[in-house]
Amino acid sequence: MTRKSAYLLWLAALMIGWNTPASAQFAGTTGSTAGSLSSAPSAEDGNLIVSMVKAGGEEFTEQMRAGTPLGLRACIQGEIEVSISGLPNSPLYPYLEVWYATGNGACNQADRATRVVGAQNCTPLEHSRQNEQINSFSIFNTTVKIGPVCRLNSDQTNGAAQGPQTLFFLLLQSRGSAEAAAFYKAFTIRLDTDPPPAPDITEAGEGQTDIRLKWTLPTMTTNFYLAADYSMGALASEDGGDNDAGLILDAGATPGGNGCSSQYLRAGNDFDPDARPPGLLVTSTDSIATEWSFNGMDFRGAKKVPVVVVAQDLAGNLSVQSQVACLTVTPTTGFWDRYQQGGAEGKVEPGCACSTPGAHAGKASAWLAAPFALLVAGAFARRRIRRRAR
């Protein structure tokens, strides 16, 4: 390849990839010689945004940036696919290969020549995928399963394999070639399968429409799930049951009762945020928070409502359930209720210029207008006086 053509290809890659950072998942760079891929991921990794799709086609709700942790939950839910688009169009290099290596390890030419599947050092994920040819150009718009990365690492309990993993995207001239890649790019992802610690509930409030729950914030937490069991003892556990109703009832409770125990919400148990059995209210904070306010009206008559908090870290790992706290739903009396009950040294019904829900009195308007008009008139009068003086 001449330097001029290499430059043109590099320029095309720039236009396609780097100028659209939000959508370009691949930024190509040229290897003018039979170079190795031993270099560390470049600074452009931060521009990588890949959407992950489960095996069933269901979209994973988060986007993964280069270097963003890929958590256990994302791995165990199925194959994770990295969607790639914006690859450089090249008639000369129509084959795409994707390799990965642990850490910031290399996938150089010699490593790729071995083609050893499952090797920790350099493992191919996709071999020589030839892409669609349109007008002699290769149109790369494909997905690459990185599930093997999860499988090879997430099952390890010692956590030694956690941490950075490097994906290498290569464009080659021929299928299965061990040639030096003309276009290559390395991206770093990071596996993090350690769950965050469970939050610690510090306050479970009492009230009618504003029942506060407070908890402490585990480090590295980005999100919280709050689960409140308002079934009054009727909610089944995930274990199923063999009683008449086919349910395992909350411990010490009977259907229709109103204790504050829950068989479903148990301290230290795993938590499934996607489960929505009747009688369970699950709320996500979607932010770092240490406080939440429940509306007791959502609990449909329950008086005692057990609640747990579950933390989620940046990789999507969930903590186990916190200790079970108890929210209390009770009718409350505020200032206005007491005022209406006649306790004040004033009118029981403040009529003029007062409004209660459903009622409104507009007598204040006339009171408002007159003094304002006087002031405005005074201001204009002052202005005329000043002009005359000038």
Add this chain to the structure above:
Amino acid sequence: MSVSRISVLAWTCLCFVTIVTSASAQDVKAGTAANTQEASQMDPMLKPAYRKIESPERFFLELKGGPHRVFSGEAYDVFSDDTGPNFTAQLEGILFRLPKALYVTAGGGIGYTGFTANAVNEQGQPVSEETTLSLVPLTAAATLRIDVLPRRLRIPLLLAVRGGFRWTQWDTNTGKLDDASGWSLGPIVTGQVALDLDTFEPGGARALDEEWGINHTFLLAEVTYYATTDKSLPIGGTSWAIGLGVAF
């Protein structure tokens, strides 16, 4: 349009008109006598023996606050531990000035006071849910401000008395329920004593005037009596506030 929106709109218009009229009254067009005088002061050969250094005075601005506990009665006892405080900004235009003696000003003020307490359950015990009462008083007033003591006798005391009318928009909630809202109307009377800071540091006061156009600064303390009408929520009473005022 609700009463609150009408009031806010009117208030905005008042401030705008007051500012525009006061500012335009002080405009000096090019070529006028005042401008010529200023130009001549730049020339040391033409500089007059006496040079007025004070910038024009147009407004008084007061920023003040203080505890606000004007309630009485069993219903208000829920707020017995909460004293606000209230914060108020008051802007007045100078309508009349008798040099070194007194001002007559008129303008308005806006403030905020919030009260929060725990609601009570059926047993009368406080719970974590809160009940709130927020007050936004809008005041239109005229003020007689006497500065003869500091200007002629160098006694740093300013005296002022203010009379006007106040519209207080109130809103009360319990938990996430909006219980009620409305307006409480009534006249106000305020007595104010202020410590004139210019007397203590005339050089600094002059520099402040030359740099920022602030003619006078003072620390104020005032007592206000607010008498709400019979049909209003009785949130009136006596309150006091301290703050900082400037004339500019």
